[in-house]
Amino acid sequence: MLEKRFRYDTSGIWCKGNTHIHSTVSDGAKNFKEIADLYASAGYDFLFRTDHRVVSESAKDEGKYPLLYLDGIELDGKDETGAAFHVVCLGSISGISGKTEDFVDDLKLVRSQGALTIMAHPHWMGNSFDDYKRWQFDGVEIYNHVCQWLNGKGSGFVYWTEALKNNPEVLGFCADDAHLTTNHPGWNGGWIVVNVKECSAKNITSAIRSGNFYSSCGPEIHSLSLAGDELHIKTSPVQFVRLVGQDWQGIRVGNFEGRMMTDLTMTVPVDWPFVYLEIEDGTGRRAWTNNLFTSKRNIQ
Numbered sequence: 044m045l046e047k048r049f050r051y052d053t054s055g056i057w058c059k060g061n062t063h064i065h066s067t068v069s070d071g072a073k074n075f076k077e078i079a080d081l082y083a084s085a086g087y088d089f090l091f092r093t094d095h096r097v098v099s100e101s102a103k104d105e106g107k108y109p110l111l112y113l114d115g116i117e118l119d120g121k122d123e124t125g126a127a128f129h130v131v132c133l134g135s136i137s138g139i140s141g142k143t144e145d146f147v148d149d150l151k152l153v154r155s156q157g158a159l160t161i162m163a164h165p166h167w168m169g170n171s172f173d174d175y176k177r178w179q180f181d182g183v184e185i186y187n188h189v190c191q192w193l194n195g196k197g198s199g200f201v202y203w204t205e206a207l208k209n210n211p212e213v214l215g216f217c218a219d220d221a222h223l224t225t226n227h228p229g230w231n232g233g234w235i236v237v238n239v240k241e242c243s244a245k246n247i248t249s250a251i252r253s254g255n256f257y258s259s260c261g262p263e264i265h266s267l268s269l270a271g272d273e274l275h276i277k278t279s280p281v282q283f284v285r286l287v288g289q290d291w292q293g294i295r296v297g298n299f300e301g302r303m304m305t306d307l308t309m310t311v312p313v314d315w316p317f318v319y320l321e322i323e324d325g326t327g328r329r330a331w332t333n334n335l336f337t338s339k340r341n342i343q
Contacts, residue, residue, distance in 0.1 A: 046338070047336040047337065047338055048336060048337055048338070049269040049335060049336060050253070050254050050255065050332075050333060050334065050335055050336055050337045051238070051255060051267045051268075051269075051332070051335065052238065052255060053238045053264075053265075053266045053267050053268070054238075055238045055239050055240045055241075056238070056239060056240070056241070056242065057236050057237070057238055057263075057265075058088035058089060058236065058237050058238075058239055058242040058247060059086055059087050059088055059089075059234055059235075059236050060087060060088055060089035060090060060091070060234065060235055060236075060237065060247065061082065061087065061089075061090050061091065061218060061219050061221070061233075061234050061235070062091045062093070062115070062131060062133060062161065062216055062218050062235060062251075063091070063093050063117070063131050063161075063163065063184070063187070063216075063218035063219060063220045063221070064078060064090055064091070064092070064093060064219060064220075064221045065093070065094050065095065065117075065220070065221065065222045065223075066078055066092065066094055068092075068094040068097050069094035069095040069096065069097055070094075070095060070222060070224075071094070071221070071222045071223055071224070072222065072223045072224040072225075073223045075092070075104070075106060075108070075112065076106060076108065078090065078221075078223070079108040079109055079110050079112070080109060081223075081230065082110060082230070082231070083108075083109035083110045085231045087110055087234070088110055088111060088242050089110055089111040089112070089113060089242065089244075089247055090110060090111075090112055090113070091112075091113045091114070091115040091131075091133055092112055092113070092114060092115055093115040093116055093117045093131050093132075093133075094116065094117065095116075095117050095119065096116070096117070096118065096119070096141035096142065096143070097116060097141060098114075098116055098136050098137065098139065098141065099112075099114040099115055099116060099135075099136075100114065100135075101113060101114050102114075102135075111242065111243075111244060111247070113133070113244055113247065113248065114133075114134060114135045114136065115131060115132055115133045115134065115136075115158075116131075116132050116136055116139075116141070116153075117129060117130065117131050117132070117163065118130045118132060118139075118141070118146055118149055118150060118153070119143060119146065120142075120143040120144065120145070120146020120147070120149075121143075121146060122146070122147055122177070122178070123147065124174075124177070126170065126171070126174045126177075127168060127169075127170075128146070128162070128163075128168065128170070128174065128178075129163040129164060129168060130150060130160050130161065130162060130163060130180065131160075131161040131163045131184070131218070132150075132153045132158045132159065132160055132161070133158055133159040133161070133248075133251065134153075134156065134157060134158030134159060134248070135156075135158075136152075136153055136156055136158055137156070138152060139152050139153065150178075159181045159182065159214075159251065159252065160178075160180045160181050160182070161180060161181065161182040161183065161184060161214075161216055162174075162175055162178075162180040162182070162183045162184065162199070162202065163184050163187065163218075163220070164184055164187040164190040164196070164197065164199065164220065165183065165184070165199050165202045166190070166196040166197070166198055166199055166201075166202070167187065167190040167193070167194070167196040167197070170202070172202065172205045175202055175205070175206050176206075176209065179210065180206075180213070181213070181214060182213060182214035182215065182216050183199050183202050183203040183206055183213060183214075183215060183216070184199045184216050184217070184218055185198070185199045185200050185203050185215040185216060185217060185258060185331065186198060186199070186217040186218070186232075186233040186258065186260060187199070187218055187219075187220050187233065188217075188218065188219045188220060188221070188229045188230070188232030188233045189219065189220040189221065189222065189227050189229050190220065191229075191232070192227070192228075192229045192232075193227075197233075199215075203215045204287075204289070207289070207316075207317045207334060208289060208316065208317075211316065211317040211334050211336070211337075211338070212254070212334070212337060212338070212339065213334075214251075214254050214333050215258055215319070215331060215333055216235060216258055217233030217234055217235060217258035217259060217260060217331075218233050218234070218235075219231065219232055219233055219234070232260060233258070233259070233260050234258070234259060235251070235256045235257065235258050235259075236256060236257055236258075236259060236263070236264070237250040237251060237255060237256040238250060238255050238256065239255075253337070253339070254333040254334070254337060256333070257320075257330055257331060257332045257333070258330065258331050259328075259329075259330035259331075260328045260329055260330065261324055261326070261328025261329070261330065262278060262279050262281050262322045262323065262324045262328060262329065262330040263278060263279040263330070264276070264277075264278050264320075264322065264330060264332070265277040265278055265279070267320070267332070267335075269311070269335075272310055272311050272312075272313055273308050273309075273310055273311075274286075274308065274309050274310070274311050274320070274335070275307075275308045276306070276307055276308070276309065276320065276322075277305060277306050278304070278305055278306075278322050279305065279324070280303035280304070280305055280324065280325070281303065281304055281305070281322040281323055281324050281325075282297055282298065282301065282302070282303060282304070282323060282324060282325045283295060283296070283297030283321075283322070283323040284296045284297060284304065284307060284309065284320070284321070284322050284323075285297075285320070285321040285322075285323075286309055286311060286312075286318050286319075286320060286321075287318065287319050287320075287321055288312070288315040288316070288317065288318045289315065289316050289317060292312070292315055292318075294309060294310075294312070296309065297323075301325060303325065311335065317334045317336070318334065318335050318336070319331055319332050319333060319334050319335060320332040320335065
């Protein structure tokens with residue numbers, strides 16, 4: 044039996060990125076150069092190309108960009124129960140059709156090639172908890188910026204926490220799902236920040252797989268360290284800090300007088316099935332870690 048270990052190593056540098064964007068290759072309004080220039084202006088270091096049903100081959104792109112592009116795709120379709128899915132897949136993928144009617148076969152092939160699979164905007168899709176359990180995706184979108192804009196169904200937290208009950212390794216992602224069209228104008232509303240030795244494709248992919256990243260809609264985590272059961276946290280100015288566990292389990296620090304915190308220590312309960320950190324700034328914007336602990340052997 045593997046012992047739980049603290050997941051985070053924040054001794055490297057932080058790199059900001061997005062795992063869900065669309066270009067003119069599918070139904071987005073901007074090409075890769077325009078997208079890269081826009082996101083680089085907001086401090087992004089990397090983006091995954093996740094156009095609908097189109098395999099990305101960024102290594103063959105000879106364009107010059109101010110940030111790093113990584114490969115991905117968004118698949119959609121129904122499984123054998125009739126449930127509909129959108130699944131963001133991160134990694135280099137080959138041999139799939141990308142057709143909606145081939146969704147199940149394509150998803151199985153993507154997994155066999157080692158790509159990470161993320162259940163995209165499950166609230167917007169109307170997915171059930173059983174839909175997740177049936178497929179056991181590697182991650183869940185806990186916030187989708189475009190879906191929040193469209194009809195307020197951008198949150199996937201209830202799906203993520205339900206998934207964590209069965210598998211504490213499930214990762215949580217904030218993403219833009221940017222299309223940058225008139226009807227879908229949102230961008231830079233949800234992202235991830237990985238901690239790596241250097242901002243390379245190999246290191247970023249490894250950090251995401253190991254969960255050595257946090258998701259955010261605004262606040263920043265500067266460092267996380269654990270000594271015994273004491274979690275030391277350094278952040279941008281925040282008003283509330285919460286340790287979130289299963290069901291009713293939670294510990295919180297904060298105030299309603301507007302006093303900000305940037306450095307604090309909290310005791311992490313050792314008997315909780317899972318626990319993640321949530322921070323909230325004075326405007327209500329929040330950021331989240333993954334489950335603070337992992338049982339996986341290979342951690343970056």
